[in-house]
Amino acid sequence: MIKRISSLGNxxxxxxxxxxxxxxxxxxxxxxxxxxPYEIKLFIKQLYVIGVQSISVVALVGGFTxxxxxxxxxxxxxxFGASAYTGSAVALSLxxxxxxxxxxxxxxxxxxSSMTAxxxxxxxxxxxxxxxxxxxxxxxxxxxxxxxxGTISVPLLTAIFITVGIGxxxxxxxxxxxxxxxxxxxxxxQSVTPTDVISGLVKSLIFGFCLTWISCFRGWKCGFxxxxxxxxxxxxxxxxxxxxxxxxxxxxxxLTSMFLN
Amino acid sequence: MNIKxxxxxxxxxxxNVLKNLTIDFPSNLTxxxxxxxxxxxxxxxxxxxxxxxxxxxxxxxxNIDFTNSxxxxxxxxxxxxxxxxxxxxxxxxxxxxxxVMFPLIYSEKKDLSNSxxxxxxxxxxxxxxxxxxxxxxxxxISIGMRKRVGIARAMITKPEILLFDxxxxxxxxxxxxxxxxxxxDLKRESKFTGIIVSHELxxxxxxxxxxxxxxxxxxxxDGSVSEFENSENPVxxxxxxxxxxxxxxPNQ
Numbered sequence: 001m002i003k004r005i006s007s008l009g010n011x012x013x014x015x016x017x018x019x020x021x022x023x024x025x026x027x028x029x030x031x032x033x034x035x036x037p038y039e040i041k042l043f044i045k046q047l048y049v050i051g052v053q054s055i056s057v058v059a060l061v062g063g064f065t066x067x068x069x070x071x072x073x074x075x076x077x078x079x080f081g082a083s084a085y086t087g088s089a090v091a092l093s094l095x096x097x098x099x100x101x102x103x104x105x106x107x108x109x110x111x112x113s114s115m116t117a118x119x120x121x122x123x124x125x126x127x128x129x130x131x132x133x134x135x136x137x138x139x140x141x142x143x144x145x146x147x148x149x150g151t152i153s154v155p156l157l158t159a160i161f162i163t164v165g166i167g168x169x170x171x172x173x174x175x176x177x178x179x180x181x182x183x184x185x186x187x188x189x190q191s192v193t194p195t196d197v198i199s200g201l202v203k204s205l206i207f208g209f210c211l212t213w214i215s216c217f218r219g220w221k222c223g224f225x226x227x228x229x230x231x232x233x234x235x236x237x238x239x240x241x242x243x244x245x246x247x248x249x250x251x252x253x254x255l256t257s258m259f260l261n
Numbered sequence: 262m263n264i265k266x267x268x269x270x271x272x273x274x275x276x277n278v279l280k281n282l283t284i285d286f287p288s289n290l291t292x293x294x295x296x297x298x299x300x301x302x303x304x305x306x307x308x309x310x311x312x313x314x315x316x317x318x319x320x321x322x323x324n325i326d327f328t329n330s331x332x333x334x335x336x337x338x339x340x341x342x343x344x345x346x347x348x349x350x351x352x353x354x355x356x357x358x359x360x361v362m363f364p365l366i367y368s369e370k371k372d373l374s375n376s377x378x379x380x381x382x383x384x385x386x387x388x389x390x391x392x393x394x395x396x397x398x399x400x401x402i403s404i405g406m407r408k409r410v411g412i413a414r415a416m417i418t419k420p421e422i423l424l425f426d427x428x429x430x431x432x433x434x435x436x437x438x439x440x441x442x443x444x445x446d447l448k449r450e451s452k453f454t455g456i457i458v459s460h461e462l463x464x465x466x467x468x469x470x471x472x473x474x475x476x477x478x479x480x481x482x483d484g485s486v487s488e489f490e491n492s493e494n495p496v497x498x499x500x501x502x503x504x505x506x507x508x509x510x511p512n513q
Contacts, residue, residue, distance in 0.1 A: 125350060126350035130351075135335075135338075
């Protein structure tokens, strides 16, 4: 019994240690953004890897999400004779909620896991040590460009997700559900306000920052060998996904009370 | 550049890896640190380059205390060090040529143009006979080739100190001898203080001016190659002869 309590206690202490370390890690990475030499090339490379290379998958998921929303929205709203509001339902769901969350989850699965694996492999094959041995700060060189690129990429990808999603909803709504094209667009225009867009943008910025932070930190603290990389990658994807969904609730609550009330 | 390690101690959790280690690495000579696996040889190299922090003791580079120096001083000392890692530690997302250029891009001589850096990198690749592979990625070449590229990368800044962590690990005897020949060429062509960590006896004698033997975190021998060869110290004798019986116990 005492052993069990002690191991629980040790686990809790380890968790608190890791939490503290992760804050120190992200603080260092952010402060390095203001230190010369500015790694513009590496930042642009990461924008390409995290952002540009995720466009196709984000657009694909966005298009189908919009299409599903149109089908479900039209069915539910038609029960109350309000199927004309399908465009509004699609746009608001995408802008406020599904756009930021699903984009972050997709980027997490595609780019976050690869970031963790890449950093983990660099660690176990002494590439990070090689940087240090050359007098190069690996946080400045490896983490800061990724953190900035991840934070910027996710809102941009969210915008693509929402745009393609609305397009998908429009195609299905107007093309197969016989909704009037003008009505679809006009109710959408009437219902979507700048605060909806801002709240979606704020969410996606925070999601982008958190998923990059968690992915980089897990790779940085990766254990030894293939098992270490495997554990770090799995843990990064699970932690980031849970974090995105939990944060989504709190951000929705905060942003709703700030903007919509 | 002279390197002195004074009363250096390092432990990981409950395991004391190095205990009050004191070694002198004379300027422009190559010292080989030998000893059984797990005895703290690589840890000592990583302490010297600041990859690990010592629990106590000091590391002096020409009497400058590295352990208590500022970040800037440590960085500037690190830039005078070339390090060949056990697995070469090449950056696998960039080509062989870019790997060799890498230390120049971040060196203190930032005024070098790209064409000059490419030229210098090609010169170093030519010395290690890897010029034909300049556009290959590290994953596309053999471990022996990667080590040669690692040596070119370590040499490009013309370092005052060269550290070799197990330069022959994972290599067949022929490729291993090629690496030793390269180290001999480097010693002939340029002046540097070399530290080699190895357990390859007697092959490593050919590139060594001095031998230090570590066992259990302590220095058990510190002298010339001939003194090492003739040493009657039981720890040294057992290690040289590869005897099972003797004072050296596995995993200690």
